[in-house]
Amino acid sequence: MPELILKNVFKRYDNKNKKKNKEMLPFAVNDLSLRCREGEFVGILGPSGCGKTTTLRMVAGLEDITAGEIFIDDVKINDLEPSEREIGLAFEDYALYPPLNVHDNIAFNLRAKGISEEEIMRRVNTIAPLLKVDSLLKAKPVGLSGGQKQRVNIARAIVREPKILLLDEPLSHLDGKMRQVMREEIKRLHKDIKATTIIVTHDQLEAMSLADRIAIMKDGVLQQFGTPLEIYDDPANEFVAGFIGEPPMNLLTVDIRKKGSEFFFIFAGESISIPVPKRYYDVIADGMKVRLGVRPNDVFIGSEDSKGSDVEISVFEGLGEERRLHFRVGEEFLTLITTEKIMYKPGDRIKLEVLSEKTHLFDINTGDKIQTEKQ
């Protein structure tokens, strides 16, 4: 159960269109350093084109590394063939061999390596129940459901007893219910096999649910690396703040105004005013513009005599388990979520309050978190 270490890894693809355009392409992966601990489950998360799959492919040996080093424990693997890296890979599309039954699909790579039939039998029979495919060993892929195919695919990756297990969007072809079940099973499986595991995904829910730590990437650059709760509670910049959480964090451009000795966030014309938490007093000034972030469940409805802002509800949504109230702020909405069984209609007014300790401030130009002294 080794460590996987990426040191200042870069990847730039060749510009295949050389005649038309001599310019170099931007880095697909730009100075990425990551240290995945022994047995850790790491999620690489980001939108399409962020470099997450390229990173995975470099680890697997399917892609050259432009610069930087990748180690498994203290062995540099840059120049090792994929087959020498002892890595198990399960892709998004299952790519099972249609003429082979489930048993032979799982055994395929072992046979290619010349492992004895006896040993293959032993390993397949150990792995199959872990992934609940033990009753399907004689079946051909064509008759399997999406979830079953993905189970076989993952079984095929781990039967080689790899040092590192790489999963590339393993759940994205599955429907909602199956995805929940597979998520739980992959998490259990990781506990059972204890392999250092990387999952690549664009789905923040999947990364949050599965990973011990999440590396969030954008345009080839690592944005933040931390536990799901660290990233949720203390996002490093506006991109991370907006990417993590469903529904997304409210992110609004606000003015900071001094009234007496106190500061307030002012937005939506002048209609919403929220006290600025004292911890920010050292880093703000009257008249400054910032991006204010606050999660929909950190906004709440104040009592009648509350000091909150008097606002008009633009949209009320009853969603069964929860209700969402939306307030129009220019082209955007400020959203509030509550599980209380209340009912409103558009045009109703409420007192809007914000848990000011749960506010996040980002620089209006760079989007970086505005650091306070205490942090």
Next chain:
Amino acid sequence: MADIQLENLTKTYKDVTALNNVTLSVHDKEFLVLFGPAGAGKTTMLKMIAGLEIPDDGLIKINDEIVNIVNPANRNVSMVFENYALYPHLSVYDNIASPMRSKLYKESEEYIERAIKDVTTKMKIDTLYERLPSQLSNGQRQRVALGRCLVRKPNVFLMDEPLAHLDAKLRHFMRAELKEMQSSFNTTTIYVTHDYMEALSLGDRIAIINEGQIVQLGTGSELFYTPCNEFVAKLMGEPEINIIPAQIIRDKDVVKMRIMKQETLVELPEDVAEFFRHNKIDTVDLGVRGNDLSYSETQTDPEFMEGKVFVLEPIGNRSILTVDIEEHHIRLIVPNDFQKEMDSTMYVKVDLTDTIFFDGETTEFLVRHNQTNLVKGGK
């Protein structure tokens, strides 16, 4: 103005029955959602109203007029498909004007101007006339596309999964945008979706469709609190509602319940107990949503069932805790800072005041506590 009646509609493609004897009445200016899994027959229903499919059997009436064989163009129906597809080279004004300038309508420019002003004011896009689609926000683009459909005052507005291609975040905003505009449609609207949040949020009423039939028709509250069977209950909510088997145990007039194979018999809410005094059903399924379970690290009362943590998934503002009890995976919602190792012992108790009781044999709805109040008090 348009009431729509679908009477005994049936449609078969080769040997697949897409619609099976569907009857549905949509009121004037109602926002009706057709909700169900892929392949249920929702889009087929929509296409029949639009005139893009002809039923094998049954009648389609718009304002009491049978339109089965009326041309799509002559039904005054407007259909929005999954992508809004504005003309990229035309301004907002010309995009909205395009249907009225078509061969079919050829309205005068004065008429067009008035109609556009009317619809764009309602939809708050009247300041954007000169802009190209590429210069609009997502919300504005949606409004322009819907404005283009509404400008010729269709009798019926049909929308086929208009938000399905968006990611979860954008869908949250666009749904709110759509809902904000709803009152300005002022037109009978039929909306197809497979997303329960869209159905609950937008529909005045929701028709649940499965295998070519209407399974249940009602308001969001009715469907959420009193689903007619387990299939409907499972469609609403994330994670999916827990279905837990139980036995009703009667001793003369005392009615209690054994959940799974637990030793302790639990008390039922009085109105639920009363139901089982009169209905001699013994095998039930409990429908319990993730919020309606309590949990504890110690067995504080005998109704807590012992289980083992299967997994704990933090998903942002909350976590999903799956506990294995008698080989059933029970999913609970817990706070996001909750911590517990896999396989450690947990105790879980079902909150019976929010439990939905289904017939264990037929999976049909039986009863729930406080039934009438909940449904009336809904949205």
